[in-house]
Amino acid sequence: MTFWDDYRDTILLALSVAGLVWYLAMWSIGLLGCWAARRRYRLRPRSPLANATSAPGVSVLRPLKGLDTNLYENLESTFTQEYPNYEIIFSVADEGDQALPIVIDLVSKYPQVNATVIVGEEVVGVNPKVNNLVRAYRQAANDILWVLDSNVMIHPGTMARGVDVLTCPPPPNSSSSHRRVGLVHHVPFAFANETKIGSRIEEAFLNTNHAKMYIAINTVAIESCVVGKSNLYRRSDIDRVTGSLETISSDTSGSSQSAECGLPAFGRFLAEDNMIASALWHELGLRHELSCDVVRNVVGNMSLSDYIRRRVRWIRVRKHMVLVATLLEPFTEAVVLSIMASTSLRHLFGVPLWISLLLHFPLWLSVDLDVYASLAGHPLPAALRWEFIAAWAAREFLALPIYMLAIFGSEVVWRGNRYQVLRNGEVRRATSGRFGSWLRQYTRSKSMKDYEPLETQPSSD
Structure with missing residues (x-):
């Protein structure tokens, strides 16, 4: 075995240990949130x-x-x-x-x-x-x-x-x-x-x-x-x-x-x-x-x-307010964590990938549903179970693509207006060309599409 093989194995071992430690840390935070939700919200005196x-x-x-x-x-x-x-x-x-x-x-x-x-x-x-x-x-x-x-x-x-x-x-x-x-x-x-x-x-x-x-x-x-x-x-x-x-x-x-x-x-x-x-x-x-x-x-x-x-x-706004936390955000999500955990466990202990994935997502979901029950005051209704779980899965699998879309930009659209996000989360109105004008009109028209015009308006005092 050459020096480079030893070096590579050392790096892989360090990454696997770091990945498993991070995974366990994220589980600790998730369980803390679950426990705190039970303690705080299940009784409201x-x-x-x-x-x-x-x-x-x-x-x-x-x-x-x-x-x-x-x-x-x-x-x-x-x-x-x-x-x-x-x-x-x-x-x-x-x-x-x-x-x-x-x-x-x-x-x-x-x-x-x-x-x-x-x-x-x-x-x-x-x-x-x-x-x-x-x-x-x-x-x-x-x-x-x-x-x-x-x-x-x-x-x-x-x-x-x-x-x-x-x-x-x-x-x-x-x-x-x-x-x-x-x-x-x-x-x-x-x-x-x-x-x-x-x-x-x-x-x-x-x-x-x-x-x-x-x-x-x-x-x-x-x-x-x-x-x-x-x-x-x-x-x-x-x-x-x-x-x-x-x-x-x-x-x-x-x-x-x-x-x-x-x-x-x-x-x-x-x-x-x-x-x-x-x-x-x-x-x-x-x-x-x-x-x-x-x-x-x-x-x-x-x-x-x-x-x-x-x-x-909100990812773009957070990026300018808490940069380090925003950069770490993908590594707190279920899909990325599952990849980190499964590869770490396979390298360290030879655990097959499918076993890690099969255990990770049901357990992660069960904690999330327990948080839901604490906030709602009751478990997830059976009539909504599969629709809710499908939406939960879509959220988890969309998290990384949405993050990648957001992290490389600084312009946001809010209530039909475009803003440039600056340092510390300050903003200024963004200037744009014809495309930006069209986008503002499109966004504004979408935001008003469910409103019915009033026939009479109240007079101001």
């Missing part, structure tokens, strides 16, 4: 604040644009919260928005709830959601803000349990005992009321792999990881952060900082929710907590191409 005579005031901010799927029920769930002291502020960018009549109807239906509507955005950056939120953010009467996307529905006890977590002091003997909670967030639990393949794949992804990894990362809590479907935080904290992610000393007030502070400072980011969470974590040293509630995310009419575009968009 009623909060004492639900029946309290007094409680901290909460301002619920719901930015709206167009007719999201299940919009009436989503918004109505805000009016039925079991909490004694809250207001709701809806915001739309223009008076012709088709969500406006639904809001007006709900405000009339629940006159006992303090609800207002703000029409007209304030442009502070390229992010349309932030532009839509700024006026509501400034008008809110309470320090505790709950920003809720329009495509999620919430349980009546969600607000009370969320405020419990936000205002609860850190547990004793905790490694984070010196850090108070700065943000409470919720795992989205998706359900598709459409039979389109993209809707089913998105539902399977959010309720299994995404939820498992999201819960595991937040259980370890070594870095900020937040989805912005439902976030509670204090305006007094947001008013101090800038998005620079540089530590702010406790004696520095927002007014004395040279950079812009508060919500308007995040108008330059596409993923403003993640950046706000990171700013609270890094700039103020505050921690995040998951509540024991989920928010029900209604997946609308999503084709396969819609699903692919959505995944491409």
Whole structure:
């Protein structure tokens, strides 16, 4: 045996050991997410604040644009919260928005709830959601803000349990005992009321792999990881952060900082929710907590191409925010891991490939289905089993091709507009030629295809 043969065998041995160690590490993270989901979501106790005579005031901010799927029920769930002291502020960018009549109807239906509507955005950056939120953010009467996307529905006890977590002091003997909670967030639990393949794949992804990894990362809590479907935080904290992610000393007030502070400072980011969470974590040293509630995310009419575009968009954004984690992402997916494990086991122990593959996928699926059961409160219904598993398999096998499509670009399309993703997740409007103009028109027409024009528009005050 020559030197090069020895060298090759050594390299193969090292790669096989590293591959098996990585595989076991990914299994540990997956099992952690499964265990944490069982521990957190299978019991949801009623909060004492639900029946309290007094409680901290909460301002619920719901930015709206167009007719999201299940919009009436989503918004109505805000009016039925079991909490004694809250207001709701809806915001739309223009008076012709088709969500406006639904809001007006709900405000009339629940006159006992303090609800207002703000029409007209304030442009502070390229992010349309932030532009839509700024006026509501400034008008809110309470320090505790709950920003809720329009495509999620919430349980009546969600607000009370969320405020419990936000205002609860850190547990004793905790490694984070010196850090108070700065943000409470919720795992989205998706359900598709459409039979389109993209809707089913998105539902399977959010309720299994995404939820498992999201819960595991937040259980370890070594870095900020937040989805912005439902976030509670204090305006007094947001008013101090800038998005620079540089530590702010406790004696520095927002007014004395040279950079812009508060919500308007995040108008330059596409993923403003993640950046706000990171700013609270890094700039103020505050921690995040998951509540024991989920928010029900209604997946609308999503084709396969819609699903692919959505995944491409957020991979490209993450690449400019957390590069190392994004580069490692393919090696956390079931298909790539199965290849790593099977080749490592064959080289180290002579295990046939088919045995490794035959064991890997059923076990991986069983963990994912257990996470689903924890979030849903019940096992996967038998009537949906094979359709859901097919969508789960499609998601797993599409993950690597979608990643390869996404990783080599920096332009994304969101709500009919093209953006160039810059360093740290900042964006700017992308300039393009005739093809780009056609693509924007095509995307905008697809986003509006399910909307019916209103015969009459409400007048603005």
